[in-house]
Amino acid sequence: MGWPGAGLAEVLRIGRPLCHSVSAVVAGKDAVPARFKCEGDPEGYQKGTLWLRAALPSGRDGQDDLSLIVHSSRFDRLLVTFSYADGAREQQDVRSGDFGTHWRAGGQLAFRAPHRDVPLTGVTMRFDKVASADLLRMRLVGRGEESTQTTGLATSIGAALVLLLAGAIYNASLAVAVRRQFSAWQAAWAACMIAWGACWSQLHLFFFPGMAGALSAQICTGLSCLAIALATLSAVTALDAGSVSPWLRRTALGLTAIVVALGVPLSMMRSGPFAALGAVLGIVLLANLVAVACCIAQAWRRGSPEARSFAGAWAVPMVVLASTEFFDADRMFWGGGSQILVLFAAAWQTLWLSVAASRSHARLRIERDMARRAEAQAQELARRDALTGLPNRRGFMEKVGSVLERARERGEVVALLLIDVDWFKSINDVYGHDAGDVVLAAIARRIAPHEDRNCTVARLGGEEFAVMIAGLEGYDLVRFGDALRQQIAACDHGDIVGHRKVTVSIGIAEALNGAEFRSLYRLADEALYEAKRQGRDQVAIRLLDEKAAMEAL
Numbered sequence: 001m002g003w004p005g006a007g008l009a010e011v012l013r014i015g016r017p018l019c020h021s022v023s024a025v026v027a028g029k030d031a032v033p034a035r036f037k038c039e040g041d042p043e044g045y046q047k048g049t050l051w052l053r054a055a056l057p058s059g060r061d062g063q064d065d066l067s068l069i070v071h072s073s074r075f076d077r078l079l080v081t082f083s084y085a086d087g088a089r090e091q092q093d094v095r096s097g098d099f100g101t102h103w104r105a106g107g108q109l110a111f112r113a114p115h116r117d118v119p120l121t122g123v124t125m126r127f128d129k130v131a132s133a134d135l136l137r138m139r140l141v142g143r144g145e146e147s148t149q150t151t152g153l154a155t156s157i158g159a160a161l162v163l164l165l166a167g168a169i170y171n172a173s174l175a176v177a178v179r180r181q182f183s184a185w186q187a188a189w190a191a192c193m194i195a196w197g198a199c200w201s202q203l204h205l206f207f208f209p210g211m212a213g214a215l216s217a218q219i220c221t222g223l224s225c226l227a228i229a230l231a232t233l234s235a236v237t238a239l240d241a242g243s244v245s246p247w248l249r250r251t252a253l254g255l256t257a258i259v260v261a262l263g264v265p266l267s268m269m270r271s272g273p274f275a276a277l278g279a280v281l282g283i284v285l286l287a288n289l290v291a292v293a294c295c296i297a298q299a300w301r302r303g304s305p306e307a308r309s310f311a312g313a314w315a316v317p318m319v320v321l322a323s324t325e326f327f328d329a330d331r332m333f334w335g336g337g338s339q340i341l342v343l344f345a346a347a348w349q350t351l352w353l354s355v356a357a358s359r360s361h362a363r364l365r366i367e368r369d370m371a372r373r374a375e376a377q378a379q380e381l382a383r384r385d386a387l388t389g390l391p392n393r394r395g396f397m398e399k400v401g402s403v404l405e406r407a408r409e410r411g412e413v414v415a416l417l418l419i420d421v422d423w424f425k426s427i428n429d430v431y432g433h434d435a436g437d438v439v440l441a442a443i444a445r446r447i448a449p450h451e452d453r454n455c456t457v458a459r460l461g462g463e464e465f466a467v468m469i470a471g472l473e474g475y476d477l478v479r480f481g482d483a484l485r486q487q488i489a490a491c492d493h494g495d496i497v498g499h500r501k502v503t504v505s506i507g508i509a510e511a512l513n514g515a516e517f518r519s520l521y522r523l524a525d526e527a528l529y530e531a532k533r534q535g536r537d538q539v540a541i542r543l544l545d546e547k548a549a550m551e552a553l
Contacts, residue, residue, distance in 0.1 A: 012054050012138040023049040026128050042133050053124045067146040068111040068123055069139040074131035074214040080111040083122040090114045096213030105154035107200050110146055134275050157201045160343045164194045167350030185234035186353055192230055193346040196223035200339050218267045225263025232256040235292050238306050243299035252291035258284050309356035385459040387437055388444030396458030400517050403456055403468050413473035415510045416520040417481055418528045421463035422503045422536040435496045446487045481506045481539040503537035511544040
C-alpha cells in the first residue's frame with residue numbers, strides 16, 4: 001500500500017486501511033475506545049460516536065508533511081488526532097455550524113498535521129452522530145498537493161457556477177421576453193443547480209459560516225431532488241403533446257414525483273436508514289433518466305425539433321449520472337468526485353439549451369420580422385395605385401393630415417392641386433384602354449418626383465391626380481402649377497397616340513390661414529372646372545378666404 005509523499009494521495013476506507021470503533025451514545029470528551037476492529041462495517045453509531053483510525057507505516061518520506069482531507073457529511077462534531085512516534089498527540093476539531101478555517105471548496109475539510117521532528121504514526125477521526133459512514137470520504141495528501149488541489153477545485157467550481165449563472169440569467173430574460181414556459185423551467189433549474197453547487201462546494205460559507213455541516217448537507221439533498229424534478233419538467237413539457245405517448249409522459253413525471261417524495265425525508269434525516277433510502281433514490285433516479293431518454297427518443301422519431309436540442313443537452317448529464325453509479329469517482333478531480341462531474345454536466349446542459357433557445361428565438365424573430373414586413377408591404381400596396389405606383393385616395397388621405405398639421409403649426413400656406421387629363425375618354429376610345437394606361441403611368445412619373453415631407457401626391461382615380469403642398473403661395477404657387485402642366489404636356493406619347501398631344505387642366509385651392517381638406521377639395525374642384533371652361537390645358541387658382549367671403553355675401 002502506497003502512502004502520500006511524492007505527489008500521491010491515499011483514499012482511506014473502512015477496512016482499507018481504516019479500523020473502526022463504535023459507541024452507542026456520544027462518548028465523553030476525552031474518551032478513547034478500548035479496541036478497534038479492522039474488518040466488517042461499523043453499526044449503531046448514528047446516535048453515538050464513530051472512531052476511525054489509520055496507522056501509518058514508519059520510514060516513509062513526507063510523513064511529516066501530510067494533510068487529511070475529509071469530505072464533509074452530516075455529523076455534530078469531528079475530532080482529528082495526529083499521533084507521533086514519541087507518543088505526542090495533536091488534535092483539531094470542527095463542529096456542525098463552525099468549521100473555522102478547516103473548510104475548503106468542493107465540500108471538503110482539511111486538517112494539516114503539525115510539523116514535528118518525529119514521524120507521524122497514525123491519524124484518528126472521531127465523529128459524533130454521523131449520519132452514514134458510507135458517505136464519508138477521506139484522503140491523505142501531501143500539504144503542497146492539498147493547496148494545489150484545493151485551488152484547482154475552487155477554480156473549476158467557480159467556472160461551472162459562472163456558466164450556470166449566465167445560463168440562468170439568459171433563460172430568465174428569454175422567458176420574460178418571449179413568454180416561453182420551457183425557458184422559465186430551464187432558468188429555475190439552472191438557479192437550483194447554482195444553489196446546489198454553492199452549497200455542496202461550501203462556497204456559501206464565505207457569507208453564511210453558521211450553515212456549515214449537517215444543515216448544508218440537508219439543503220443539498222433537497223436541492224438535488226428539486227433540480228431533478230425541474231430538469232424533467234423542462235424536458236417533458238417542452239416536447240409537443242403529440243410527439244410523446246401520454247403513458248410515457250406520465251411515467252417520467254411519476255418517477256419525478258417519487259424522486260421528490262424520497263428526497264424530502266432524506267433531506268430531513270439526521271439518522272436512520274439513510275443509506276438504504278439513498279440506494280433506492282439512486283435506482284429511481286436512473287429509471288427517471290431512462291424515462292426522459294425514451295421521451296426524447298420517441299419525440300425525435302416523430303420529427304420534434306425540440307427533441308433534437310434536448311438530445312444533445314441531456315446526453316452528457318445522462319452519461320455522467322449513470323456512470324457514477326458504476327465506477328468510483330472519489331479519486332477524480334482533486335477529490336471533487338461525482339459532484340464536480342454533475343456540476344459541469346449541468347453547465348454543459350444549460351449552455352447547450354441556451355444556444356438552442358437562442359437559435360429557436362432567432363428563427364422565430366426572423367419569421368416574425370418577415371411577417372411584419374409582408375404585412376407592411378401589403379398595407380403599403382393597399383395604399384398605392386397598382387398602375388402608377390402613386391398613393392391612391394386612401395394613402396393620400398392618410399398623408400394629407402400630416403401636411404395640413406405641419407402647415408398649421410408653422411403658419412404656412414397650404415394648397416391642393418387637382419390635375420385632370422384633357423379629353424382622356426377619347427384616348428381610351430380611339431387607342432384602347434391599354435394605351436390610356438400607358439399615358440397615365442407616364443404622367444405619374446412626372447408627378448412622383450415632387451413627393452416629399454411637405455408635398456404629397458396621388459392618383460385619386462381614373463384620369464384625376466392630386467398634389468397637396470405646403471409653403472408655396474400666390475405667384476410661386478401658380479408658377480409651380482404651370483411648370484407641372486408644361487412638364488406633363490412635354491411627355492412624348494408618340495409610340496402610343498402618335499402626334500396627338502396630351503395635356504392636363506389644373507385647379508388650385510390656396511388656404512392662407514389653414515383649412516380642412518374637404519374645403520380645399522371643393523374649392524380646387526371648382527378651380528379645375530374653371531380651367532376646363534377656359535379651354536383646357538390651363539391653370540386656375542382660388543383662395544379659400546376669398547371664397548368664404550363670397551359665400552358670406
